[in-house]
Amino acid sequence: MERYDIVVVGAGTAGMPCAIEAVKTGARVLVVEAEPRVGGTLHVSLGQLSGAGSALQASRGIKDDAAAHMADIERINRGTGRRDILALTLPRQGATIDWLMENGFDMDPACPTVLHLHEAYREARTYWGVDGGLSVLATVAPLFGAAMAEPNAELRLATRATGLTLSDGAVSGLTLAGPDGESSVATGAVILATGGYGSNAALFARLTGGRALFTAAMPGSDGSGIELAEAAGAALRGQDLFLPTYAGVPQQDGDTRIVWRQMPSLTPQVRQPWELHLASDGSRFVREDDPSVDNREHALNATADMAFWCVFDDAVLAEAPPLLPGWTEAELAEAWATRSDFVTAPDIATLAARTGMNPEVLGRSLCHYNRAVEGAGDDPMGRAHLPRAIRGPALRAIRMRGMVLKTPAGLDVDDTLTVRRPDGTPIRGLHAVGEAIGGSTLSGRGFISGMSVTPALTLGRWLGRRLGTDAMETCPR
Numbered sequence: 001m002e003r004y005d006i007v008v009v010g011a012g013t014a015g016m017p018c019a020i021e022a023v024k025t026g027a028r029v030l031v032v033e034a035e036p037r038v039g040g041t042l043h044v045s046l047g048q049l050s051g052a053g054s055a056l057q058a059s060r061g062i063k064d065d066a067a068a069h070m071a072d073i074e075r076i077n078r079g080t081g082r083r084d085i086l087a088l089t090l091p092r093q094g095a096t097i098d099w100l101m102e103n104g105f106d107m108d109p110a111c112p113t114v115l116h117l118h119e120a121y122r123e124a125r126t127y128w129g130v131d132g133g134l135s136v137l138a139t140v141a142p143l144f145g146a147a148m149a150e151p152n153a154e155l156r157l158a159t160r161a162t163g164l165t166l167s168d169g170a171v172s173g174l175t176l177a178g179p180d181g182e183s184s185v186a187t188g189a190v191i192l193a194t195g196g197y198g199s200n201a202a203l204f205a206r207l208t209g210g211r212a213l214f215t216a217a218m219p220g221s222d223g224s225g226i227e228l229a230e231a232a233g234a235a236l237r238g239q240d241l242f243l244p245t246y247a248g249v250p251q252q253d254g255d256t257r258i259v260w261r262q263m264p265s266l267t268p269q270v271r272q273p274w275e276l277h278l279a280s281d282g283s284r285f286v287r288e289d290d291p292s293v294d295n296r297e298h299a300l301n302a303t304a305d306m307a308f309w310c311v312f313d314d315a316v317l318a319e320a321p322p323l324l325p326g327w328t329e330a331e332l333a334e335a336w337a338t339r340s341d342f343v344t345a346p347d348i349a350t351l352a353a354r355t356g357m358n359p360e361v362l363g364r365s366l367c368h369y370n371r372a373v374e375g376a377g378d379d380p381m382g383r384a385h386l387p388r389a390i391r392g393p394a395l396r397a398i399r400m401r402g403m404v405l406k407t408p409a410g411l412d413v414d415d416t417l418t419v420r421r422p423d424g425t426p427i428r429g430l431h432a433v434g435e436a437i438g439g440s441t442l443s444g445r446g447f448i449s450g451m452s453v454t455p456a457l458t459l460g461r462w463l464g465r466r467l468g469t470d471a472m473e474t475c476p477r
């Protein structure tokens with residue numbers, strides 16, 4: 001049986017930088033990746049990054065540090081993240097931005113900036129490349145390719161890790177399934193960089209209180225790394241910290257997959273709402289123009305089905321900036337003509353019948369909003385942007401879903417990123433990084449700008465370097 005110092009499972013956002021650093025130490029490294037290509041979620045991620053103390057911030061005269069970043073995060077998520085893991089990554093994230101820049105990262109000239117897609121930081125410390133996650137991939141993949149060409153490195157694509165072997169409570173090997181069938185390798189260190197479970201509806205339901213999954217995650221985010229560690233005795237955390245992203249429209253009628261290009265424009269700082277957002281019974285549940293996306297996400301999370309109808313009329317459609325700017329004219333025409341979640345109706349009773357909303361509740365929601373628009377009273381939700389009444393004809397409604405970009409629960413790790421059992425003891429030789437440790441470990445119950453991709457890169461590099469160095473000290477070549 002082949003023996004390696006380190007096996008990195010997953011060649012995505014965290015796995016590639018992890019392997020790059022591990023190979024540099026001289027340790028013998030195997031990387032296994034289930035897909036036939038590397039990159040993982042970077043193929044679809046927006047790739048927004050965050051880091052305090054970067055050279056780019058300094059060049060713009062922005063004074064920022066890890067303590068200010070930590071304080072901002074804990075303000076946004078009310079201290080629901082893991083402070084010890086944040087303390088590991090935040091002081092290194094500025095250097096991660098510098099590392100990308102030194103290796104040719106195609107930074108958007110607008111960065112660093114304050115971003116409003118997620119609850120805004122108080123400092124300009126969000127960055128992204130001109131091609132989003134693909135810009136990160138374009139920088140990291142060549143470095144990874146060069147590392148895999150070293151004599152102490154091996155990459156097996158289309159090869160899935162299927163199980164962990166333990167001896168005396170410590171990891172001693174891994175079973176694999178690849179193009180040549182099943183095999184086993186021996187190793188004292190496995191790093192699970194396998195991502196989240198945003199494409200595994202059953203696991204999502206188990207870890208999120210039975211909720212239905214609407215998702216933009218990559219199909220490879222199947223939670224298999226989490227499941228194989230669980231089978232080896234690992235504990236999970238973060239099951240209570242789910243929050244949906246506000247909000248998406250599935251690509252196909254009746255489907256659960258959402259593509260980012262087709263996301264509705266629901267950020268008031270980018271486009272003020274002209275529509276009403278109504279819960280499935282027709283009631284208001286949110287102040288649509290609330291500048292805090294965190295408030296809107298929590299309001300959606302509190303609804304029974306994490307779904308709402310975006311209700312407007314033909315006049316709004318004609319006057320307002322586009323609600324679905326990423327859809328082509330042809331896609332929209334087809335959706336209005338054929339889809340059950342794009343509804344038109346001549347009047348309130350028909351709209352209620354076609355959407356399942358309660359006609360009285362729907363009527364009341366429209367009536368109170370229209371009165372506020374006409375100055376005859378305050379909007380019941382405290383909404384300030386009241387551009388025009390919604391009366392039809394025709395009335396229109398589009399079904400929107402609370403959705404998943406990253407999954408909150410994951411493997412419980414200690415502050416060396418060693419996976420723990422439910423009794424808190426470490427499983428020696430088993431490590432995890434990236435979304436496999438749960439999105440909530442760093443973001444808590446919230447969405448913190450850049451706090452998935454950047455820690456995946458940063459802690460991936462840190463872990464690879466540390467375990468590689470340990471391996472070489474234990475068994476020098």
Ligand SMILES: Cc1cc2nc3c(=O)[nH]c(=O)nc-3n(C[C@H](O)[C@H](O)[C@H](O)COP(=O)(O)OP(=O)(O)OC[C@H]3O[C@@H](n4cnc5c(N)ncnc54)[C@H](O)[C@@H]3O)c2cc1C
Nearest residue numbers: 010012013014034040041046048161195220434435452453
């Ligand atoms: C549409 C979208 C937009 C996003 N935008 C942002 C953003 O702007 N900023 C941000 O910080 N975060 C963002 N995120 C989240 C972020 O991109 C992910 O959390 C992060 O990229 C995950 O990195 P990872 O290394 O943990 O997993 P991945 O990059 O998904 O890599 C995991 C790899 O492991 C492989 N794998 C899985 N199981 C196995 C197995 N059993 N054996 C072998 N290989 C396996 C997979 O095939 C995959 O290649 C976004 C997510 C989505 C879906």
